[in-house]
Amino acid sequence: NAGVTQTPKFQVLKTGQSMTLQCAQDMNHNSMYWYRQDPGMGLRLIYYSASEGTTDKGEVPNGYNVSRLNKREFSLRLESAAPSQTSVYFCASSDWVGYGYTFGSGTRLTVV
């Protein structure tokens, strides 16, 4: 089925550990995004990639890095996890026009 696939779905990390969240889309979209969702705060943009080879910071980039590996894949890395990064992370993609996004099903990350 066409869409956005995120792995893993759940993860528990200890403070200071690192991990990479994976995202892949098969809709031939140019742009990809990483958001985090926290209660009462909605979704906040962490990083985005307008097209293959480009990445830019969003609203809350501190503590994260990203890689646009190719047109399909956009990964999010936590180098040294902190409890404040406990959240649900969503990857999304859109075409050039940007009239709508397609979201992945999310990764629930807990940092203890």
Place this chain on the structure above:
Amino acid sequence: AQSVAQPEDQVNVAEGNPLTVKCTYSVSGNPYLFWYVQYPNRGLQFLLKYITGDNLVKGSYGFEAEFNKSQTSFHLKKPSALVSDSALYFCAVRERKSGANNLFFGTGTRLTVIP
């Protein structure tokens, strides 16, 4: 900067009654506005969008939204609520930046439809 506000954290409505979920926006230029719905443990699903044209926009699952430029509002509506409409609803505004179309979301409104 673009932003949206959802003034109600929670909306309760009886099944069969009309529902409204409120959203106001602040943008420079023409607004590109969206509504998304999130069911438990799921990603966001697109409901409808306003780009230009008619102020009443129809979307998925019988939802519609009314764009009001003078009041800078984009309220989500449905004539008759279903229990299955219970979910978390997000209003969003698009900002085009560095070649990307970034969506900025409100804080969400939890809709509960009471049988």
